Amino acid sequence: MNRVLAHTGARYPIVQAPMGWIARTQLASAVSRAGGLGIIETSSGETANCQREITAMSALGLPFGVNLPIRFLKDDAMLRFVCESGVKFVTTSAGSPAKFIRPLKDAGIVVYHAVPTVDTALKCVDAGIDGLVVEGAEGGGFKNPEEVSTLVLLQAIRARMDVPLIAAGGICDGRGMAAAFALGAEAIQMGTRFVSCSESPVHANYKNAIVDAGETGTWVLNKKSSPCIRALKSQRTQAIHEAGLMPADTFANLKSVYFDGDMEAAPALAGQTVGLIDSIKTAQEIIEETVSEFFAITARLGALAAARSFG
Amino acid sequence: MNRVLAHTGARYPIVQAPMGWIARTQLASAVSRAGGLGIIETSSGETANCQREITAMSALGLPFGVNLPIRFLKDDAMLRFVCESGVKFVTTSAGSPAKFIRPLKDAGIVVYHAVPTVDTALKCVDAGIDGLVVEGAEGGGFKNPEEVSTLVLLQAIRARMDVPLIAAGGICDGRGMAAAFALGAEAIQMGTRFVSCSESPVHANYKNAIVDAGETGTWVLNKKSSPCIRALKSQRTQAIHEAGLMPADTFANLKSVYFDGDMEAAPALAGQTVGLIDSIKTAQEIIEETVSEFFAITARLGALAAARSFG
Numbered sequence: 001m002n003r004v005l006a007h008t009g010a011r012y013p014i015v016q017a018p019m020g021w022i023a024r025t026q027l028a029s030a031v032s033r034a035g036g037l038g039i040i041e042t043s044s045g046e047t048a049n050c051q052r053e054i055t056a057m058s059a060l061g062l063p064f065g066v067n068l069p070i071r072f073l074k075d076d077a078m079l080r081f082v083c084e085s086g087v088k089f090v091t092t093s094a095g096s097p098a099k100f101i102r103p104l105k106d107a108g109i110v111v112y113h114a115v116p117t118v119d120t121a122l123k124c125v126d127a128g129i130d131g132l133v134v135e136g137a138e139g140g141g142f143k144n145p146e147e148v149s150t151l152v153l154l155q156a157i158r159a160r161m162d163v164p165l166i167a168a169g170g171i172c173d174g175r176g177m178a179a180a181f182a183l184g185a186e187a188i189q190m191g192t193r194f195v196s197c198s199e200s201p202v203h204a205n206y207k208n209a210i211v212d213a214g215e216t217g218t219w220v221l222n223k224k225s226s227p228c229i230r231a232l233k234s235q236r237t238q239a240i241h242e243a244g245l246m247p248a249d250t251f252a253n254l255k256s257v258y259f260d261g262d263m264e265a266a267p268a269l270a271g272q273t274v275g276l277i278d279s280i281k282t283a284q285e286i287i288e289e290t291v292s293e294f295f296a297i298t299a300r301l302g303a304l305a306a307a308r309s310f311g
Numbered sequence: 312m313n314r315v316l317a318h319t320g321a322r323y324p325i326v327q328a329p330m331g332w333i334a335r336t337q338l339a340s341a342v343s344r345a346g347g348l349g350i351i352e353t354s355s356g357e358t359a360n361c362q363r364e365i366t367a368m369s370a371l372g373l374p375f376g377v378n379l380p381i382r383f384l385k386d387d388a389m390l391r392f393v394c395e396s397g398v399k400f401v402t403t404s405a406g407s408p409a410k411f412i413r414p415l416k417d418a419g420i421v422v423y424h425a426v427p428t429v430d431t432a433l434k435c436v437d438a439g440i441d442g443l444v445v446e447g448a449e450g451g452g453f454k455n456p457e458e459v460s461t462l463v464l465l466q467a468i469r470a471r472m473d474v475p476l477i478a479a480g481g482i483c484d485g486r487g488m489a490a491a492f493a494l495g496a497e498a499i500q501m502g503t504r505f506v507s508c509s510e511s512p513v514h515a516n517y518k519n520a521i522v523d524a525g526e527t528g529t530w531v532l533n534k535k536s537s538p539c540i541r542a543l544k545s546q547r548t549q550a551i552h553e554a555g556l557m558p559a560d561t562f563a564n565l566k567s568v569y570f571d572g573d574m575e576a577a578p579a580l581a582g583q584t585v586g587l588i589d590s591i592k593t594a595q596e597i598i599e600e601t602v603s604e605f606f607a608i609t610a611r612l613g614a615l616a617a618a619r620s621f622g
Contacts, residue, residue, distance in 0.1 A: 002622030013621050117527055118586070138460050146527040149449045149460040151481040151490060152583040156526040158486075159587070170462040175469075178493035179462060181615070182608050183486050186622055215429055215467040216457040244555075272463040275429070276470070295616045297493050302613010304492070305606045310324050311313030311497055 003164035004187035007110045007130060008089050009063035011035035014177075014287055015133075015166055017191030018067030018091065019141065019269070020044040021258055022202055025056045030199035030283035032062035035291075039091065042078050043069040051081050058086060070095030083107035091133055094142060098127045112166060116144030121157045129163065133189055136169030137220070140192050140230050140271035145223040151183065158184030172273040173286075174293025181298070190286075192271040198282040205261030206268060207280050215275025221267065222246040231267035232274065240267070314475035315498035318421045318441060319400050320374035322346035325488075325598055326444075326477055328502030329378030329402065330452065330580070331355040332569055333513055336367045341510035341594035343373035346602075350402065353389050354380040362392050369397060381406030394418035402444055405453060409438045423477060427455030432468045440474065444500055447480030448531070451503050451541050451582035456534040462494065469495030483584040484597075485604020492609070501597075503582040509593040516572030517579060518591050526586025532578065533557040542578035543585065551578070 004013045014036040016028060020043040028038025040057055042050045057064050066087050068078060071094040082090060083103050092100055093114035104111045105128065114133035115121045121132055134157055136150025137143060148156075150169040158165060167180035168189035177188045195202060196210040209232055220230050221240045229246075231237050240246050256265035281289075304310065315324045325347040327339060331354040339349025351368055353361045368375050377398050379390060382405040393401060394414050403411055404425035415422045416439065425444040426432045432443055445468055447461025448454060459467075461480040469476060478491035479500035488499045506513060507521040520543055531541050532551045540557075542548050551557050557578075567576035592600075615621060 002620070005621060118525060136460070136462070138463055147458070147531075148526045148583060148586070149447070149462065149481055151447070151460065151462050151487065152449055152526050152586055155484075155486050156586045170460055175466050175494050176462065178612065179490035181621075182489035182493050182612060215459045215463050220458075272460060275459070275463055275467045295619060298612040299616035301489065301492060301609040302616050305610035305613050308606060309313070310316060310492075 002186050004131065004166060007164065008037045008065065010037040012287060012291055013166075013187030014290060015039065015065075015187055015189040016194045017168065017189050018043065018069075018093075019191055019195055021255060022195055022200060023067070024053045024201065025060075027194060027197070027200050027283070028057055028064055029060055029062060030197070031194060031287070032060075032064050034284040034287040036283070036287050037063055037065055037089070039065045039067050041067055043067065043072050043094075045072060045074065047074070047077050050078065054082070054085055054087065063089075065089035065091060067091045067093060068100065069093045070097065070100060079103060083109070093133070096127075097124060097129060101127050101129065114168070115157070116153070117146060117148060118153075118156050118160060121161065125161050125163060131164035131166065132157065133166045133168050134185065136167075137230075138170030138272040139168055140218065141269040142227045143220055143230050145220070145228040147220060150180070154180065154183040154185055170272055172276050174290045174295075174297060177290055177294045178297040178301070181294075182301075190273075192273045193277060193286060194283065195270070196277055196280055197286055198280055202258045203261030205263055206257060209263055209268060210270055210274050210277055211279060213270070213274035215272060217274045218270055218272055229267060229269060230271060232263075232270045234264055234268065236264045237267050313497050315442065315477060318475065319348045319376065321348040323598060323602055324477075324498030325601060326350065326376070326498055326500040327505045328479065328500050329354065329380075329404075330502055330506055332566060333506055333511060334378070335364045335512065336371075338505060338508070338511050338594070339368055339375055340371055340373060341508070342505060342598070343371075343375050345595040345598040347594070347598045348374055348376055348400070350376045350378050352378055354378065354383050354405075356383060356385065358385070358388050361389065365393070365396055365398065374400075376400035376402060378402045378404060379411065380404045381408065381411060390414060394420070404444070407438075408435060408440060412438050412440065425479070426468070427464070428457060428459060429464075429467050429471060432472065436472050436474060442475035442477065443468065444477045444479050445496065447478075448541075449481030449583040450479055451529065452580040453538045454531055454541050456531070456539040458531060461491070465491065465494040465496055481583055483587050485601045485606075485608060488601055488605045489608040489612070492605075493612075501584075503584045504588060504597060505594065506581070507588055507591055508597055509591055513569045514572030516574055517568060520574055520579060521581055521585050521588055522590060524581070524585035526583060528585045529581055529583055540578060540580060541582060543574075543581045545575055545579065547575045548578050
């Protein structure tokens, strides 16, 4: 039995990442309707709006989850709301989940924490986490400056613990999903892929920038300070790259990137999968193609094993 | 038919990386005897020594290859020697293979070039290369500062061309091999794993440092200059990391790291797989365990496909 499916109630072990402002009902419901697991974000810090989104998503009767980025929450309001709202699945991120686990578990919620290293994974398991989102350096958005890749991180964590793992970073289709399962994951999470999908609320310029970028189209910025991020190359991020450090007001106009399509207003967060994404598809197309490619590849690999052959 | 096996004559599609000074007959013959493909290095620049090694390796009658790091070759002596020596398989790296391809092909040699990006891969195919070593950012030694991971790079290159691909970077066993094959590779190359193996000529301190390091135990240095490298964390590499740039004489005492075990004499080149390697094994143990784990994982994935199930 796939434990992530048992924990989430989704039909397919394909999770949508919790991008601030973007991961709301419009996108999450499209993902969940197609059989994946939509996640509602709270990292925007817009408490009232996010609470409305959780209520709206709940009303649809689809499996879904909520992300709580611990370090970015101003107070306990969102935590309390989630505990009382009937939400069944939460991913925590950006900080230690130790304080959050007890109230969430007491509310009957399954909790996965997003981890960038083995050490944080070990601490999460000690704290009683149900599973982990294993976030490799390829992913977009806030990153750990150690930059351990999905390939290495998944193996290193799987070798040390048996909790269910959702692989994130560098995955946007059935090829990456098959590789993740080979390494011991039971599910995948995709961010950049869903930012660029038809039902994503972002401006067409952002979606097209993702489609147009190659595999060297992003970089990791602000590695010696916080937050360390992965974003699309642009004039603005070139300046941050050259300076090495990121001005404090860098994200003041992030919503202008997302919703007005001004790609120089702030760093446009995106993962290395921009080099693999070459068209805008619906959530349903993405999920169905991922599942079908996953089974085609696992069948091909199974035939190698059956023949004890390498090709 | 596995094209890398057809091109190399090896029993298993497992290639040993061409580490300067380290990848000589002692190590390469152990790898080739165990069914993998040993490679003789020439990046040390020790032309006479490397020619002797190629002659010694040839005399054993085992499949093997030679690496020619184009940018580091002082003159055509090594190229001419390789063309006349009966070598059947060459990997080129560090520079454009365009000038090298014709003489090598005229000598009946199969040529693979090591590439860190899609653009270089496309140029290689135009130049008539037989296959590619796809080098993700996880690998040790000389790196491309774009740091595209093996997971993303393999997919991006496979999507654009059909030549045989050897996956390198972040792979040290059958888990990584199965993931690489899921992504379209037909072989894997391992460097750090073989640096740390019993038959490797390096000092025990170097092997133990690889075994002891975790998945965050390396970093990429000198990204804004050349050469950009991945090496173990140490006091010396910490200083380079903080300065951002690497002094010109950094590698003057590299052989003291390798053969005297003075781990602060120079950056000790190593990949992120240091976080996955936890013991020193013989080349034969490494290769047999890799093959057996590869088939165990591909059989497990094949069973998922047969059941159309995720676990």
